[in-house]
Amino acid sequence: AQSVTQLGSHVSVSEGALVLLRCNYSSSVPPYLFWYVQYPNQGLQLLLKYTSAATLVKGINGFEAEFKKSETSFHLTKPSAHMSDAAEYFCAVSDGRTDKLIFGTGTRLQVFP
Amino acid sequence: GAVVSQHPSWVICKSGTSVKIECRSLDFQATTMFWYRQFPKQSLMLMATSNEGSKATYEQGVEKDKFLINHASLTLSTLTVTSAHPEDSSFYICSARDPGLDEKLFFGSGTQLSVL
Numbered sequence: 001a002q003s004v005t006q007l008g009s010h011v012s013v014s015e016g017a018l019v020l021l022r023c024n025y026s027s028s029v030p031p032y033l034f035w036y037v038q039y040p041n042q043g044l045q046l047l048l049k050y051t052s053a054a055t056l057v058k059g060i061n062g063f064e065a066e067f068k069k070s071e072t073s074f075h076l077t078k079p080s081a082h083m084s085d086a087a088e089y090f091c092a093v094s095d096g097r098t099d100k101l102i103f104g105t106g107t108r109l110q111v112f113p
Numbered sequence: 114g115a116v117v118s119q120h121p122s123w124v125i126c127k128s129g130t131s132v133k134i135e136c137r138s139l140d141f142q143a144t145t146m147f148w149y150r151q152f153p154k155q156s157l158m159l160m161a162t163s164n165e166g167s168k169a170t171y172e173q174g175v176e177k178d179k180f181l182i183n184h185a186s187l188t189l190s191t192l193t194v195t196s197a198h199p200e201d202s203s204f205y206i207c208s209a210r211d212p213g214l215d216e217k218l219f220f221g222s223g224t225q226l227s228v229l
Contacts, residue, residue, distance in 0.1 A: 043117060043220035103157040
């Protein structure tokens with residue numbers, strides 16, 4: 001069985017500050033891990049994914065995430081927040097063999113000027 | 114990039130009526146589409162996998178007679194919530210896999226259903 005926990009339903013940062021969105025997973029098999037972003041009135045867009053290659057994964061818009069097996073974590077970071085980063089972010093896990101994605105509950109990121 | 118269009122974006126209906134939600138892949142053919150549901154402050158939950166030309170595969174606990182899925186063409190899947198009740202009020206999202214883009218998954222913008 002697989003599951004994902006996103007700590008913090010809301011995160012607020014100032015423009016230019018570090019963004020850290022937390023995601024912990026549980027999986028009985030080597031996981032594939034994903035971060036999706038959803039801007040208002042739009043569909044989910046893939047930010048980045050981990051599929052058992054490099055543990056530090058770089059995505060679009062300056063985001064990156066590090067797979068830490070010992071901590072069962074896949075936290076999303078960005079060194080400097082931009083106003084346009086305000087959105088809902090979802091962490092997801094799959095077993096890599098099927099199309100089934102298990103999503104977290106999402107974290108809403110607010111960026112203040 | 115590939116786009117998945119979902120319509121309507123929101124709908125309000127009376128209890129007992131049926132509601133149809135459409136999911137279209139605009140610039141690619143999708144043999145497989147997926148339907149998710151999200152209740153407030155909960156995760157997106159996969160409801161069913163829609164396969165073009167064949168019956169949908171439903172996840173455990175999802176009533177196939179209540180949530181009718183039709184995938185009649187390679188660019189359109191529909192989800193019909195039959196005899197809707199207030200507990201069916203939720204956010205429904207579809208996604209489609211583009212075989213031409215390394216099987217990348219694209220999501221619609223979702224449909225907010227409110228049943229009165």
